[in-house]
Amino acid sequence: MKPRRLGYGYGRGRRAAAALLLLLLCLCLSSAFLILLHGSSAPLEEKAAAGARVAEATAEVEEAPLPPGNTKVAFLFIARNRLPLELVWDAFFRGDKEGKFSIFVHSRPGFVLTRATSRSRFFYNRQVNNSIQVDWGEASMITAERILLSHALKDPLNERFVFVSDSCVPLYNFSYTYEYIMSSSTSFVDSFADTKAGRYNPRMDPIIPVENWRKGSQWAVLIKKHAEVVVEDEVVLPEFQKHCRRRPLPEFWRDWDRPIPAEAWKAHNCIPDEHYVQTLLAQTGLEEELTRRSVTHSAWDLSASKDRERRGWHPVTYKVSDATPALIKSIKGIDNIYYETENRREWCTSNGKPAPCFLFARKFTRGAGLKLLDSSLIAAK
Ligand SMILES: *[C@@H]1O[C@H](CO)[C@@H](O)[C@H](O)[C@H]1NC(C)=O
Numbered sequence: 241m242k243p244r245r246l247g248y249g250y251g252r253g254r255r256a257a258a259a260l261l262l263l264l265l266c267l268c269l270s271s272a273f274l275i276l277l278h279g280s281s282a283p284l285e286e287k288a289a290a291g292a293r294v295a296e297a298t299a300e301v302e303e304a305p306l307p308p309g310n311t312k313v314a315f316l317f318i319a320r321n322r323l324p325l326e327l328v329w330d331a332f333f334r335g336d337k338e339g340k341f342s343i344f345v346h347s348r349p350g351f352v353l354t355r356a357t358s359r360s361r362f363f364y365n366r367q368v369n370n371s372i373q374v375d376w377g378e379a380s381m382i383t384a385e386r387i388l389l390s391h392a393l394k395d396p397l398n399e400r401f402v403f404v405s406d407s408c409v410p411l412y413n414f415s416y417t418y419e420y421i422m423s424s425s426t427s428f429v430d431s432f433a434d435t436k437a438g439r440y441n442p443r444m445d446p447i448i449p450v451e452n453w454r455k456g457s458q459w460a461v462l463i464k465k466h467a468e469v470v471v472e473d474e475v476v477l478p479e480f481q482k483h484c485r486r487r488p489l490p491e492f493w494r495d496w497d498r499p500i501p502a503e504a505w506k507a508h509n510c511i512p513d514e515h516y517v518q519t520l521l522a523q524t525g526l527e528e529e530l531t532r533r534s535v536t537h538s539a540w541d542l543s544a545s546k547d548r549e550r551r552g553w554h555p556v557t558y559k560v561s562d563a564t565p566a567l568i569k570s571i572k573g574i575d576n577i578y579y580e581t582e583n584r585r586e587w588c589t590s591n592g593k594p595a596p597c598f599l600f601a602r603k604f605t606r607g608a609g610l611k612l613l614d615s616s617l618i619a620a621k
């Protein structure tokens with residue numbers, strides 16, 4: 241009985257402390273309210289000065305250095321079900337870097353990552369508990385991204401947010417990847433003006449003017465400030481949900497030789513995930529804080545399509561036979577990206593020095609990923 245009583249007494253003490261805290265909080269709140277009331281009738285200079293002080297204090301808080309090694313990169317996986325490349329990521333995360341990363345997985349609702357569904361302990365129970373059904377090419381993809389961000393933002397040590405697809409592999413070891421991402425104060429977002437593709441729906445104007453419309457890969461790396469902008473957005477997302485509905489492609493869309501009726505393409509697919517983050521950050525005036533390229537490599541199968549509109553529908557999937565040293569060497573060797581619509585060439589750098597453009601690559605089958613891992617071509621220590 242004794243321990244129980246002790247427990248109860250402790251509980252009572254805590255309750256008393258809680259009551260005191262609550263009282264203090266009420267006092268604080270009411271004085272804050274009074275200050276606010278007073279502030280609203282205060283002269284403008286005084287208000288501006290107070291505002292500046294708050295901004296200064298906020299800046300100080302933001303700039304206060306965190307204990308070394310405690311700043312984390314959050315890896316946000318978007319999967320259909322399981323993670324086919326979990327063993328590749330297991331090798332990447334394993335070792336002496338606990339505390340420098342966190343993992344969140346968005347999979348289909350109800351899917352739980354356990355010993356039974358994952359072969360890597362890094363993923364056990366890392367699924368978010370409010371996931372939604374994602375339809376590829378629909379606005380639900382951006383909702384999934386926001387769900388992941390909102391979970392990851394709850395941990396104040398998460399400073400960078402990396403979107404990862406279930407067919408994506410890391411090209412380098414963890415420490416190199418961590419340094420590359422952390423040493424940049426910007427987000428990495430593939431982003432370019434896209435005025436001629438016809439995905440912009442003029443009905444979004446004037447809420448999203450066409451000059452803010454951007455295109456680019458969804459596989460971005462965000463700094464915390466931008467992650468918060470995405471989670472808090474209440475303006476751009478509803479426009480996407482309203483005006484970016486997917487129309488089913490015509491039955492014969494795989495048949496390259498038959499023309500697609502122009503109307504079927506016009507009224508259609510904004511492909512929200514290829515526009516949302518880029519457009520939102522342009523719209524909110526944050527483009528200056530971006531490195532406007534992705535660190536995730538995708539190869540697009542341009543040869544298969546003569547139709548410009550259809551390009552971008554088929555990222556190449558590398559199978560076991562494609563997973564060769566030459567392939568990885570060629571991807572790692574890319575040191576610049578050319579953006580045709582803006583006549584802009586991004587020379588890739590990290591920490592002020594020339595660097596490879598890509599830290600990650602997709603799309604790989606499970607077999608291809610394992611082959612690369614076995615031959616130490618990726619995620620190597
Ligand atoms: C999900 O988990 C969080 C804790 O991480 C909890 O606060 C929340 O209530 C849970 N939501 C649902 C829908 O279970």
Ligand SMILES: *[C@@H]1O[C@H](CO)[C@@H](O)[C@H](O)[C@H]1NC(C)=O
Binds near residue numbers: 412415416620621
């Ligand atoms: C990680 O990779 C980089 C670049 O390939 C290499 O220089 C470094 O030695 C590696 N670090 C470890 C801990 O293996």
